Amino acid sequence: MNKEKSGIKRRTFIKMLGAAGVGSVASALNRPVVTDAAVMQVDTRSFGSTGVQVPILSLGTMFDTGANQLLLRQAVKWGVTYWDTAQYYNRWGSELGIGKYLAKFPEDRKKIFLVTKSSRRDPGGLTDELNDSLDNLKTDYVDLFFAHGVSNARNELTTEIKAWAEKMKSKGKIRLFGFSTHSNMERCLSHAATLGWIDGIMTTYNYKVMTTDKMKRAIDLCHKAGIGLTAMKTQASSSWGSTGTQTPEGMALTQRFIDKGLTKEQASLLAVWSDERIAAICSQMNTMTILKANTQAAVDQERLTASDQRYFEVEAQATAANYCAGCTATCQGALSEAVPVGRIMRCLMYSRSYSDHYRAQVEFRDIPGSVRDRLTAFDYSKAEYSCPQNMPIGRLMAEAVAELS
Secondary structure, eight states, X not given: OOOOOSOOOHHHHHHHHOOOOOOOTHHHHTSOOSSOGGGOOOOEEEOTTSSXXXXXXXXXXXXXXXXOHHHHHHHHHTTOOEEEOOTTTTTTTHHHHHHHHHHHOGGGGGGOEEEEEEOOOSHHHHHHHHHHHHHHHTOSOEEEEEETTOSOHHHHSOHHHHHHHHHHHHTTSEEEEEEEESSSHHHHHHHHTTTSOOOEEEEEOOTTTXXXXXXXXXXXXXXXXXXXXXXXXXXXXXXXXXXXXXXXXXXXXXXXXXXXXXXXXXXXXXXXXXXXXXXXXXXXXXXXXXXXXXXXXXXXXXXXXXHHHHHHHHHHHHTGGGSOOOOHHHHHHTSSSOOOHHHHHHHHHHHHTSOOHHHHHHHHHTSOHHHHTTGGGSOOHHHHHHOTTOOOHHHHHHHHHHHHO
């Protein structure tokens, strides 16, 4: 390993951004409110060519929604009415909490663009999980149903699934159908744009991946095909190479936005919203503080300057080796044996970026023991050489074994 793929050395980066000391991120959260919180309302955008308008900020609910009913109520008041869930979120409790809310406030159902998902790829399994979700959510339809975690759209989005989606639409159980993707996003999006029956896609999309030529082309193809696009993983936390320790590059970038009255997290949202082909950003907002900060960013929509965008691009290049961009076909294809590198990277993300060590362990232990037991024995040199991010894949696999076994 080898290559200067970023083209920007740390010294150059610090010289460009300036080595200013970093103040408290909390100071940005306490900045003067431009819009009165009592009357904040999130704007909407068209969801592709579906004819549906959705809020530009979506509530990700991988948390205890049952114990956060006031947060759900406040989200509705602020217009954050695009809710994203799945049966297994919050260890299978997210849907139940939303169902509890809708049972108490049934009049809010028509205000909410409700999305849930299934990891099944067969019509029978999809039907079972959809029916379970409808029961959990206390509703007779969902606005959008996703095939969750698609990594090979050509193989996974079959004609059987197309027929199933059309059948569920005709029964009124789903309004729209699509998929979510965390890996090989560009390939999945590009193929989906050719199908003609995908209504919406939720994809990893942030300042670290949105400027690549492949992702630009894929997003444009989907936009032209009328597919509604939702961005996730928009914070792009760089914690693969270190367990949460912020890099000098990240500290310098954080300081720039604190000086502008923003947190880096708020600025990261604005970077994605600047692409008007993106209908919404899905963000996990499990506290009122996060919900308020993200809603404020959505409502104020303070535009980033070209210089601000450049700062993001430079930081992304300089810290590429700390972030898995999800191009798993590249690294996994370079290995002589089947190793789920991308899946293990997601486990590390849950543990290090989301501080959800339990979920990381559960997902890691779902990997067959015959694979887990040999992770430290594989030769990852070819995968590392092929990685556009120049990531230390072998070291990270070893760290995953040590942390999550």
